Amino acid sequence: MGKKRKVPGINASSTADISFILLIFFLVTTSMDTDSGLTRRLPPPPEDNQEDAEIDIKDRNVLKVKVNAAGNLMCNGDFIDITELCDRAKAFIKNEANDPNLPEKHVKNIPLLGNCAVTDKHVISVQTDRGTSYNVYFQVQNELVRAYNELRDELSKEKFGRLYSALPDEQQIAIREYYPQKISEAEPKNYGGTE
Amino acid sequence: MGRFSKGGGREMPELNTSSLPDLIFSILFFFMIVTSMREVELKVQFSVPSGTELEKLEKKSAVSFIYVGPPALHLRAAMGSGTRIQLNDRFAEPAEVMDFIAEERTHMTDQAAQVVSLKIDQRTQMGIVTDIKQVLRKSWALRINYSAAKRN
Numbered sequence: 001m002g003k004k005r006k007v008p009g010i011n012a013s014s015t016a017d018i019s020f021i022l023l024i025f026f027l028v029t030t031s032m033d034t035d036s037g038l039t040r041r042l043p044p045p046p047e048d049n050q051e052d053a054e055i056d057i058k059d060r061n062v063l064k065v066k067v068n069a070a071g072n073l074m075c076n077g078d079f080i081d082i083t084e085l086c087d088r089a090k091a092f093i094k095n096e097a098n099d100p101n102l103p104e105k106h107v108k109n110i111p112l113l114g115n116c117a118v119t120d121k122h123v124i125s126v127q128t129d130r131g132t133s134y135n136v137y138f139q140v141q142n143e144l145v146r147a148y149n150e151l152r153d154e155l156s157k158e159k160f161g162r163l164y165s166a167l168p169d170e171q172q173i174a175i176r177e178y179y180p181q182k183i184s185e186a187e188p189k190n191y192g193g194t195e
Numbered sequence: 196m197g198r199f200s201k202g203g204g205r206e207m208p209e210l211n212t213s214s215l216p217d218l219i220f221s222i223l224f225f226f227m228i229v230t231s232m233r234e235v236e237l238k239v240q241f242s243v244p245s246g247t248e249l250e251k252l253e254k255k256s257a258v259s260f261i262y263v264g265p266p267a268l269h270l271r272a273a274m275g276s277g278t279r280i281q282l283n284d285r286f287a288e289p290a291e292v293m294d295f296i297a298e299e300r301t302h303m304t305d306q307a308a309q310v311v312s313l314k315i316d317q318r319t320q321m322g323i324v325t326d327i328k329q330v331l332r333k334s335w336a337l338r339i340n341y342s343a344a345k346r347n
Binding site: 016149 | 212213215216219220222223226227229230243244246247248249250251252255258310312313315316317318319320321322324325328331332333335336337338339340341342343344345
């Protein structure tokens with residue numbers, strides 16, 4: 001009695017095993033898939049009273065890309081293959097030779113870049129049929145974004161000597177102002193297809 | 196001095212493993228934090244299209260998902276094989292997207308950053324996609340993301 005008893009130390013050799021099991025469980029269930037995709041901004045909903053008030057855009061400023069239910073592509077009246085779309089879009093957005101059929105240029109003062117003639121009134125309009133497959137639509141969107149990305153890369157290499165993605169924020173904003181992304185999502189129509 | 200004991204029957208010192216649990220625990224915590232267990236059971240099948248110009252989705256807490264595709268195989272008997280929309284844990288009609296978005300918004304701290312990720316099967320027809328987009332416009336969920344896989 002009155003004798004101090006020694007508390008036996010807890011055997012902790014199995015904690016490693018226990019935590020290993022937990023670790024393996026989380027390793028298996030974890031899905032580190034960072035979701036990626038094409039980010040788009042939808043236009044705000046139309047106001048009731050301006051339902052039909054369409055904004056007047058000059059014909060030369062619009063690149064109409066139409067996709068029918070069979071997946072065929074039409075770009076401003078010509079049937080084209082999807083591989084040509086990127087170059088068509090680039091030529092349209094850039095309008096290097098100031099062609100009167102391509103979007104109009106006007107001088108704009110952009111910080112860091114100075115006064116530039118930009119085609120910021122252009123619109124690329126994508127129209128699809130209700131029966132068009134989503135995959136074709138997505139590839140069209142992908143090609144259009146690629147056109148913008150390539151143009152932005154070209155410009156940033158020329159002006160800043162680096163790729164667009166490597167630029168600091170304010171330079172990226174300047175480049176974006178030079179080549180604003182304008183892809184309009186028109187309501188679908190029936191181009192000889194389903195329904 | 197200068198004498199080395201040779202062949203003195205030296206034993207390998209035992210490796211001290213007392214820090215091993217701590218080590219494993221820190222890895223464990225890492226995985227616990229990064230893990231995101233799918234909270235919804237997928238009822239539709241989809242294989243997203245592949246693209247080259249993808250951006251990563253940031254701010255996971257502000258993302259709502261809409262799945263579109265044919266019902267999963269075990270639900271085909273009850274639901275048929277037509278394209279369906281899944282919101283959370285159930286099938287829904289395009290018009291229900293509006294309520295879904297409003298409900299999702301109430302859970303969000305940063306409502307302006309709300310992004311709707313559309314996980315749509317490649318073979319879906321654009322009609323249903325457009326219907327969803329029109330409803331999204333009406334519910335002011337304007338930032339959308341067409342989910343896709345990376346392709347080189």
